[in-house]
Amino acid sequence: xxxxxxxxxxxxxxxxxxxxxxxxxxxxxxxxxxxxxxxxxxxxxxxxxxxxxxxxxxxxxxxxxxxxxxxxxxxxxxxxxxxx
Numbered sequence: 038x039x040x041x042x043x044x045x046x047x048x049x050x051x052x053x054x055x056x057x058x059x060x061x062x063x064x065x066x067x068x069x070x071x072x073x074x075x076x077x078x079x080x081x082x083x084x085x086x087x088x089x090x091x092x093x094x095x096x097x098x099x100x101x102x103x104x105x106x107x108x109x110x111x112x113x114x115x116x117x118x119x120x121x
Contacts, residue, residue, distance in 0.1 A: 041065060049105045053113035060112045068105040075101040 041048045043061045048054070049068050054061040078097045082090045 049109065051106055051109045053109045057113055057116060059116065060109055063112055064105050064109040067108055071101050071104055 043055060043058055045055070048061070049064050051064075054064050075097055079094060082093055085093065
């Protein structure tokens, strides 16, 4: 994901990442790391109790998707305030 150029088809597409190439690049760098960590978390789900599999999976995916979205907004606001 770190090497994807800004586009309307693939990647973390928020209004802020599509508007600013630096925000796109930094968001995808963070997103790639989060998705790798998320993969390791989801690999461990067969080894935990059945009652925890669904909550762990849903919370992990939800948090893993929201962090890059909020980060892209934060970066966009930060760059716009600094005048870039």
